[in-house]
Amino acid sequence: MKVHKYAAFFLLCLLLLNSLILTDSAAANISTDAQKMDAVLVVDVSNSMKDSDKNKISNEAMKMFIDMLSKNGDKVGMVAYTDQIIREKALMKIGSDADKNDFKKYIDTLSLGAYTDIAVGVSEAVKILDAGKETDHTPLIILLTDGNNYLNPNSDRTEELSGKELDEAIRKSKSEGYPIYTIGLNADGTLNKMILEKLSGETGGKFFTTTTADDLPRILSEIFANHLKLKVIPITNLTGNGQFQDVNIEIPNNSVMEANISITSGNPIEAKLFSPDGKEVEIPSIDVYYSKSKAYSLIKLIKPESGNWKVQIKGVQKDKIDINMVFNYDLGLRLEEPATSNYKKGDMIEILSFLESNGQKVNSPELYQSMNAKLIVSDTASNTISELSLTNDGKSFHGEFTIPEDKKYELKVVAEDNSFYRETDPIIIDASVMAAAASAAPEKVENKKDFPWLLYVMIGIGLIFLAALAFYILSFIKKANKGFIDQIVVEIRDEDTGEKTTPQYRKLNTFKGKIKLHQLLQLAPELIETESVILVPGKNDTLTLFNKGEVIIEKAGRAVDASKGITIKKNDRLKAKLNKVNKSISLDYLI
Template sequence: MKRRMTGLWTGIWTAALLWPAVMQGHAEARATGTASVDAVLVLDASHSMNESDPQGISAEAMKMFIDMLPASGSRVGIVSYTDKVQREKALLEIRGESDKQELKTFVGQLDRGPFTDTAVGVTEAVRMLLRGEEAGRDPMIVLLADGNTSLDSEGTRTRADSAAELAEAAGQAKDAGIPIYTIGLNADGTLNRGVLRQVSDRTGGKAFVTDSAADLPDILSEIFAGHQQARVMTVAASAPSVKPEIRESGRTDSSGESRAFSEFRIEIPDGEVIEANASIKGAARGSLELLDPNGRTVPIPSDRALLSESSAYALLKLVRPEQGTWTLRVQGTGTRPPEMGLVFSYDFELAIGKLGPYYERGSKLDVSAYLERSGRRLNSPELYRSARAALIVREEESGAEEKIPLSLENGRFVGSYTLSRAYNYDLTVRAESASFYRESKPVRVEVSGSAPREAAETAETKFRPLAALAPAVPGLLGAAGVAALAALVGGIARANRRFAGRLLVEIVDEHSGRLLHAHAADLTGLRGRTDLLRLLGELPESERFELRAAEGVTLRPGRGGAPVLRSRAADAEIRRGGLLLEAAGGLPLSSGERVEVLPAGTRRIAVLEYRSRP
């Protein structure tokens, strides 16, 4: 127990150390929908699976998943567990069919043992992905189990210990952007659906249940397509008939009758398809015949058409298929015609055209979006015409979303939106067609409102009546009294002065220059002295702690409500244009001017830019 928890804490600390790089890399990978996959297949190898999975569906599923991956680029690891890690294979990069075969051979050699502890397998899978994390790769876990826990009665570990570790591992996976897809094996009806669903729901995966190998093509196609931002398309076959060429070649069933065949039309809509994965149920082994759009026979297998077959499925992978209608002829194995699902793999992403981060209420936002690959805009009219796009506007405060359809103009999706309220908004564009969908990376815009009329009223205006009494004051109070009264009035006036405009605050990493946080602070509702840390918005506590040395940096309203920066913090530098400034006596900020605050002992820089207009 102690050793297992030590391993878990090691994984947690690893996740903490790798967190920024992991999340940035995973976010970029998910945005494209075409990143190379890092997958760990996790198998319950306990004796209870003899009843839950007597037909070895789990092994078939793992092999089919491996077959569905691209011919090269992805990495796959395997974890087999009981109440401990039974066997595991570290992430192996697939460079060709021999690597896939190595993985499938490993799956075929897995044996079973006593006791079951799902937490052990999930924890090891998460740790494997974190240890091997690389930017630009898309991680996932597929868990095949019955969800039950059976511990050694002579051990010290309890069900509560197992549940706590599983929750911890699932939380780790969620934080690192690793979805866990669960396939529950339920041949004997003892499946613990609740445990598996909790794991998948918490991590952004999906839960499936099966007791038949016939379900695997549908389940794995859905997992594969969802993770690659693709669609599973059902392709209808022609009515079964008898093909003369097959009869003449002597392909008959046990009764000596020629088998029926079906024809599938595979429409490749454009020239951007990297792979077309056709999963077929009910196909006789060795019965597939393929014709390209020109009517020429394509050998199976070949460099253009890769084939994987088992008793449960046939998987045909068309590599870089040319645009047009392909024909696939399939012999059935029984009275029901074969069935086929189709998934396309694409290599592009959806991007939003450049937008500014700050806007005023009532501004009209013109939005454009386009498909791109490796930073270059994609020129594919067929792709654009096949898709529908919409701008999704989400208010940060309320979470309310609005969907605005975009139109297609000059090879891009365009539209506009009026920013009617002073909120922070997250903008994304989603494009979808029959074969794919893409979502752009979210863009944050901050919208400020107009300054209240009373905000323009300065403290000098309020205290104008006192100025009328000034000539009589020296005779009444003398020089000392005048000085004291002046100090009192000045203090009251400064305390009641209002700011005008807004302050744009950016928190930047000093070494990399990466923007960590941005916020537009509306100053019009503030008066008197204000601490800089109050104006940072919803800053994570870790970042606020990093900036603690800036606690002595304050702002007060000066002429016309413009802020005056003052620093009494000996360990915080103030710079403008690279020059070190003295701000102990107050540094007025002009509209459009950028000033840097550099707290000591941290890599963070607070960049301030004042704008006089709200």
């Protein structure tokens, strides 16, 4: 009886494992909705930008990009470069308006330098993504420059070395899935488009060029939308007349998570907002985010109700005002797995795809009303692609695909209307397996009734036991030799002048047992009191910080008692305020 109980338990484990595998397989065919991003802004701050962008519109465009990011976990970093890194900021998670405002203030602190080396900026952006990207976020790099390389003639840097470093950054970006969007500000006509086109073309990004910085807000909006598979919807162009002018904003359905209404103009504008019932909505308010500068205004509506909203805009007399909108939908697109996995030439596969929200099928005919969908079929051997239009029945997209040859095919569905675009993850249909199996003689199986199931069950149980034992032994060994992982980003601020050092990445994996903060600060004599701050490895890739002295440790802006140890998790930021010198040290733990 005991043997049968163990056998039943083993079979139950197999069934549970199988169900998990099937669940993961099905989930792989859903396009994620409300995808979060990890973005690194790379900006050329060479002296030539003074002439190309006299009014610092590039700064305003980057600020607008920050304002468009979601406060629910999008991350953003920055690299400002000449022929060296002037300033950089590790990926920071956006969780509040204060986070956005801090980053925008940081943009205004960027200074200019004499020379230019694009490879330096791009390579550093790749390192920032390597250090701080998250697996469920989509990474991207945005590069803004106004010209060619201009290397310091007194340095050892050559165009050959710069080119090799840039090629390595491209290779790494391509392999890691970091698309690079390049913007060439070609104010004087000397822009080297070839390099920028190579960067974007080989990494899956997109190249933009303009002769005026005034186009930069529009370009940054398009990059934001393109990366999240959204669409920029032109609303209208106005000429300011000194009076409020009405602009209608149509929210098509209740699946809109955010509506970003961007208003670019030569001078600041005033704005009023009215909901579909005609009532004025306060700007800003709980569900309305508003930011403005000398070049743009952004109104972000959070989960707006569907219907006809109205914005009233008051601009300066004869000022050109451009208004665009980007919707971020709480929608995904699912492609149903085919009923079987064994196919051959001539077999017909039923295609069924539909919209989802939070894992549930969306039954809203108004959503489907203006949408078109098609099946994209890729022959993996020849890399040829064909398309098949699908039927929209108001609740799903469906059609039929007949396998033309005994080959392997990749299938995915794309659906779009005038405001957004979604695609499913691909599924593989392999008709070559059946063809190969048909050419082989089937193996005859005899004595089915005498198949030793019990023996195999007991062998399986034994293997599981051995695997568990091996896991326990390895865990014990790992614990006994526990060391640090990943890195901490250190930035020192002089509280008297407000000046900050360039963020420094300190690798931790060379240390074991414990490390003093003073070691991470390269034992600088004036920072000797950080000897009392000690880091030790914790559980689940955490750190534990102990403060045995008079240094003040702050977390989330509040002083904390670390005398008995506090836990530091991934992406936590702490500040150590010193007493003997008026300086503070920011610590970002990156995994």
